[in-house]
Amino acid sequence: DELKVAVAANFAHTLSKVAERFEAETGHRVRISSGATGALYTQIQHGAPFDLFLAADSHRPQLLEQEQKILPGSRVTYAIGQLAYWQRSGEPSEQSLAQWQAKLAIANPRLAPYGAAARDVLGRLGLVPKLKGKLVTGSNILQTYQYVDSGNVQAGLVALSQLRSAEVDPHHYWVVPDHYHAPLEQQAVVLRRSTNPQLAQQLLDYLNRQQRLLTDAGYQVSAHVAQR
Amino acid sequence: MPSADLEALWVTFKLAAITTLSLILVCPPLAWWLAHSRSRLRPMVEAIVALPLVLPPTVLGFYLLLAFSPQYSVGAMFEGLFGHSLAFSFAGLVIGSMIYSLPFVVQPLQSGFVTMGTGELEAAATLGMGRWKRFHYVVFPMTKRSFLLAAMLGFAHTLGEFGVVLMIGGNIPGETQVISIALFEHVEALAYDQAHMLAGGLLALSMALLVFIYGFLQQNERRWGYW
Amino acid sequence: MPSADLEALWVTFKLAAITTLSLILVCPPLAWWLAHSRSRLRPMVEAIVALPLVLPPTVLGFYLLLAFSPQYSVGAMFEGLFGHSLAFSFAGLVIGSMIYSLPFVVQPLQSGFVTMGTGELEAAATLGMGRWKRFHYVVFPMTKRSFLLAAMLGFAHTLGEFGVVLMIGGNIPGETQVISIALFEHVEALAYDQAHMLAGGLLALSMALLVFIYGFLQQNERRWGYW
Amino acid sequence: MLLSFDLHGHLGQFQFDAKCDLQMAGITGLFGPSGVGKTTLLRAIAGLNRTLEGRIELDGRVLQDSDRGIFLPPEQRRIGMVFQDSRLFPHLTVRGNLELAKRQARDKVIPLQKVIDGCGIRDLMDKPAPSLSAGQRQRVAIARALMAAPKILLLDEPLAALDFASRQHLMGFLNDSATPFPMVYISHSVSETLSLCDPLILMGPGCIDAVGPTDEVGQRLPKRRGHAEVTHYDPATRQLTLTLAEHAPELEAGQVVGLVSEPRWLRSGSTE
């Protein structure tokens, strides 16, 4: 059988690794569509045929729950994301971010939770007026990463998981402390219109059992998940 | 090439082919009317046809999204009819593409019809040829080049569609993931090797196709001074 | 309309205007050559010009992004020349748009030049009019409609650009945030009120502009049977 | 076959008002200076000009009646036309042009071979239409119009671009063909008109000046040309004695005149 999974951009790479294993073990097929959490939410609103939605925040899944578009009780936190400041040269740190003059890449705060988090950080450091007109916004966190990676922008606020998976030298980034921004509590839901909710739930459970993989990838695992 | 890309390629070609075929059947009468009507309504109709040209694809995508969404009446009706929402389905993409590519098919045809002049048509009419015969025996062969151009532009523009698809197609592999989206995803995901392969492959393919078409046109021109 | 949207509108118009102006200056000689050359190279050049038509905008955006990157030689050269990276700058958008809209300006011009025929030009030559005079006094006035169409399509297509901008624009308000992107953002953020205002405003504006242009063309046609 | 029309209106500044009843048989001449509206009239009869108002009737069938809102499209009128510019289909060969026309014929009246010979286009059959010379094009246009077997045929200066020999040959052929296909024939050549056409319509600016048998109306053609019969010819002394016909130019001694020997076959069919 086939599962259609909508996944927040930051988690796409990790999910594909999980899905590979899942496919190998069960013989089912997982098709992944990635995008900004907000964009995927909009698509679901308008009838996109996904079975499972892995968001980068808890807000959208809650909204879907209120709208009764999910399988009751399926909403869980599967990971907690971490934001990192990536600077291609020099020694990235809170100071170097505070003194950054050039263009800075972030994700779109309106669409991507990682972008919202980045905005929180900039606000806390009082950088918003200084960086006006210099914020290059990717439509999701993957695009943001790619802006920096291609060398077109020299620094950006991206997901730690991306830097880990690309094996970027830890000297080139600074992991932003959790309390600098609203928590990136990433929740998942099984959608009601799913044609195969059992299988979706099965994948979700399978994912929740891969805690080692998630921590290695750069996520924290919430107590809530650990309990289950 | 990975199978997902091949699938995207296949979806894209299917979409472009179906769209082009439908448009090339629908557009000639409209283009003809636009080319020859002296009605006061003409500028209005011309403007409507040209609208998808001027509107950002996202505007079109936005309205289509609303229309297709099962939250609203039109979309709900569709869903009742087809059993699934038109948004994020292949059928929805075809409709969106047809609207989006309409001016690219209509305008070359219209321009061809305008510039072929009326001389030969008047001659055909005095020979007793009716509307259809005139079209079949005179208009079509004399504007073959415009038809080819129209089909080409329509096909090409659908191939390159991005904004509308992004909004009403989403990114569902095998159903609505077209190459432009797949490539966007590769680039975002830093899969530059795959991106290079897909983009390079497309580039080579398109270039070859275009050189072939234009070369063919030129040869025919040489042979007759006309075709 | 919120000021961010107004800014996006302004950036978009500036971009479209500059792009169109540059193209309308650059393209006529190219279109002329394409219309009249019998060189074997022509299909090749025609294919290159048509390439942006066929390629998904993301492919173009991808290669531009690579080209602009200071990691590579071209981008480094650009940076030396312009003092800053071209990616995510207005200048970069202009370059991208010019490439992307090139075929939309060249093709109507070429088709106009082809179909105006050579009769009047031969007459002009035998009157002693050189290349430039022929262009100024005969070609241009006889193909005015094609020039208008070319400018319109070029402008329109730049207005509607989405894929390329999404990849090389970076969505910087006041600099590279154009309306198609702003609208996309509104819609994806479910800010439907803002989306409706922007999309509806654009729709009305475009429609009015188009009706005006086509109405103007029709009137001129009526008056002379030619213009 | 009766052709009657009563048309009025204007093209730009040019006022047009023409009314006439014509018994169509043989070749009717339409003669008049440049710009008086000859082409305009033929186009209106063929149904190609919608700006003129009025009535046209052919063989008892109403082709146009502006009062009653009737306007038959050209393809239903079965009126053939040879245009001043020849308007061949450029994507076809000569043969292709003729065959396309032939398909439209309801009754096959003249065999293809006869038309080809009559118009002298045997050697051109497989040439693409755009490669023809001006005179060749005109001959093909005439052939094409005949192949469609119209009820009547309107010819707008069909021989203007032809050399003398082709013209003579074609005039003979047209004269023969005029029995199945009555024609209206515009020509600026007085001799051509006089020898080929009967009756004759004279046009003035936007109106019809006179209609009648060539013998009568022909007298009003430009007076520099005339007809005469040879009374006596002595090749030795080069002395020629002629008897002038009615409408002859005014002559005086010492004046140089041109002679046109009129081929015997001319008008023999239609007038005697």
Add this chain to the structure above:
Amino acid sequence: MLLSFDLHGHLGQFQFDAKCDLQMAGITGLFGPSGVGKTTLLRAIAGLNRTLEGRIELDGRVLQDSDRGIFLPPEQRRIGMVFQDSRLFPHLTVRGNLELAKRQARDKVIPLQKVIDGCGIRDLMDKPAPSLSAGQRQRVAIARALMAAPKILLLDEPLAALDFASRQHLMGFLNDSATPFPMVYISHSVSETLSLCDPLILMGPGCIDAVGPTDEVGQRLPKRRGHAEVTHYDPATRQLTLTLAEHAPELEAGQVVGLVSEPRWLRSGSTE
């Protein structure tokens, strides 16, 4: 002014090979049946046909020499041309067409007013070019070509669509204008050619058959036409006695011939 050409090549199947040295003065006639390559020759001389190879020289200046790779573009040749189809600029009025041509003239030779009168286009000056009738268009085309004051002027059947009166008038005007602007003149009308042109070039299929003074070469024109001088005319009996000139048609008693009274003004300028 000497015009010499030696051209060869082919258009499709059509073989072309023509060589000639012409002393340009007055009007040189170019006569031949339809499709022999008259238009092709003029186009090559004007620089509009690149497919023919060979040499063209005008007034000591090499216009084309395929061996040396020389091909002067038409606008540098200062050779005017009146086309078989008139090719007016459709976006301009008649006046606009003339004024545009006038700007190209290096030396103003004929005043605008004289050309307007000569071509009889006074009433057409403010009409848009596409609204003209065929004959009107031809007259404007002639006027336009003259206004550009070329070194020589090539005319391709310029009077074909004109009525008799306009034609007579224009022939006189062309005859007068030929002193500043020598012309090469294609016409299918024997009388026009004989009365207007000297010398004469006769063309056969793709080649030049004869070149020489009209008195000589003119004899080889189609024999159905000729010239004669009136010896005696008696209006009462309508008896006319003529003395035939050299190149006269063969006549026999009872035959009907046409008469063309040759206007006295013709050729008086150029030959006597």
